[in-house]
Amino acid sequence: MTASSLSPLLIGCAAGFSGDRVDAAGAVVDTLIARGGPAFLIFETLAERTLALAQLRRRVDPDAGYEPLLDDMLRPVLARCLQHGIRIVSNFGAANPLAAARHIQRMAGELGLAQPRIAVVGGDDVSGESHRALLREQLGGLIDNIRMVSANAYIGAEAIAAALDAGAQIVVAGRVADPSLTVGPAMSHFGWRADDWDQLARATMAGHLLECGAQVCGGYFADPGYKEVPDLHALGYPIAEIDADGHCVITKAARTGGLVNLASVKEQLLYEVHDPAAYLTPDVVADISAAEIEQLGPDRVALRGVRGHAxxxxxxxxxxxxxxxxxxxxxxxxxxxxxxxxxxAADVLRQRLQGLNLRVDLIGAMSIMGGDDGGLLAATAAGDARDVRLRVAATHTDRAQAERLAREVTALYCCGPAGGGGVRTSLTPRLNTLSCLVPREAVPAYFEMLGNLA
Known part of the structure; x- marks a missing residue:
């Protein structure tokens, strides 16, 4: 059977970040079942630093380190997905894909289901000693002067596709590129090669439209009086219909709020894209400079004209x-x-905390627009705001120095201007990020079925 003769593929997305709504999957799965045909459910739960936080949890508990809301996200829909042949692909494995897979295995047992075939995708974690020389080649002595928490490569869709080809019903990954969660199922379903650049690029952009969950359906989009979104409280999550050439139509879960229109799709299409002619992913370089979108009907937008390069x-x-x-x-x-x-009060803190580089905000008068150094705030005359919350922040490598800020803010109760109240302070470990490029061949991705893993 040729790829062109295969049914279109439906891929629904039920999460766009770790901590997303856990009730989103139900309506997506209902819609996939009602539509019939080959379908996948994806959960995208990794932001840039989510992995580091997961790795810190794994340090405390070797069985942790995957998406904390995994049970809440998956348990309500697992049985229906398995019963209706809807396969599941996600990066909710985070820093511990094997533990996530075992959790799903236990979940299936508790629900009285036959054990699903679960594949674990690996190869992204390059934090071990075996990769130290590789990172040193790219980062030099920096790598020896930091206390590393995590190091992960953005791997692509091939291992996902191979796992699906091998019969996996659920694929659990760590740091794969977000669009690869869509590209992998499309590669497997349509039998695309790893150098079918146009098809891969089109599926990549379909995945890009899905990857932030509700954003393409009106989330992070609504602006009353300018961009109206109906029933934002009941926002639906997106579904892509992908054909054998990779072209897609974006729609959303039935009987939900939100919208899919030209404006919402344009915003998400350009989201985090630095060069529209060369959107770099592990699978392909996508070119959307000649892309066209068309409103086909209510909550149905087609994307065409995407090209791909090696x-x-x-x-x-x-x-x-x-x-x-x-x-x-x-x-x-x-x-x-x-x-x-x-x-x-801010002036008092500046005098008392000399040596700390303070960020000062007047919430209710000037905060977001003030700038990190407080320059605009300092240069602006006082207004007449009658409800103001002073926020100050600072970072320091020395915990004792950082703790000075909390003490001084607390002291404003009695040592500051009249009428201050509602003090809150916090001290949080800070994570910093370095990025580099490594040769593809130095980071081979792979998959293993759960039953074959010790």
């Missing part, structure tokens, strides 16, 4: 390492001259 010779690696401490403190001022009192 994939990069290198893979991106993110190295997260310990970066000292973030100290934060807040106190509120209200009523007449509240802003002037908040500014006076």
């Amino acid at each position: 994939r990069p010779a290198s893979l991106k690696v993110n190295v997260c390492h310990e970066g000292g401490w973030l100290a934060e403190g807040e106190i509120s001022y209200a009523g007449p001259r509240a802003e002037a009192r908040a500014r006076l």
Whole structure:
């Protein structure tokens, strides 16, 4: 059977980040079942630093380190997915894909289901000693002067496709590139080669539209009076219909709020794309400079005209390492001259905390627009805001120095301007990131079926 004779593939996305809504999958699965035909459910749960946080959890508990909401996300839909042949692909393995796979295995047993065939994709973790020389080649002496938390390469779709070809019903990965969660199922379903650049590029952009979950359906989009989104409280999550050439139609779960229109698709299509003619992924270099979108009907937008070029010779690696401490403190001022009192409190802190580079915000008067160095805030005359919360923050490699900020903000209760209250302080370990490129052949991806893993 040729690829062109195969049925279109439906891929629904039920998460766009770790901590996303856990009730999204139900409506997506209902829609996939009602539509019939070959279908996949994907969960995209890894942001750039999510892996480092997962690795820290794994240090404390060797059986942890995967998506904390895995059970809440998957348990409500697992039985229906398996019963209706909807296969599941996700990067919710994070720093511990094997533990995530075993958790799903236990979950299936608790639900009285036959054990699903689960594949674990690996090869992305390059934090071990065997990869130290590789990272040193790219980062030089920096790698020896940090306390590494995690190092992961963005691997592509081939291992996912191979696992599906081998019969996996569920594929659990760590750091694969977000669009690869869509490209892998499409490669397997249509039998594309690893150098079918146009098809891979089109599936990549379909995956790019899906990867942030509800964003393409009106989330992070609504702007009352300018961009109206109906029933935002009941926002639906997206579904891509992909044909044998990789062209796609984006729609959403039935009977849900939100929308899919030209504007929402354009915003997501350009999201995090630096060069529209060369969007780099591990699978392909996608070119959307001549792409066209068309509204086919309510909540149905087609994407065409994407071209592909040979994939990069290198893979991106993110190295997260310990970066000292973030100290934060807040106190509120209200009523007449509240802003002037908040500014006076900020001046007190600047005098008392010399040596710390403070970020100062007046929430309710000037915060986001103030700039990291507080320059605009300092140069702006006090207004008449009557409800102001002063926020100060600083980072330092020395915990004791960072702790000074919390003490001084607390002292404003009695040593600052009149009427301050509601103090809150926090001290948080900080993570910093280094990025580099490594030769593709130095980081081979692979999969193994859970039953074959010790």
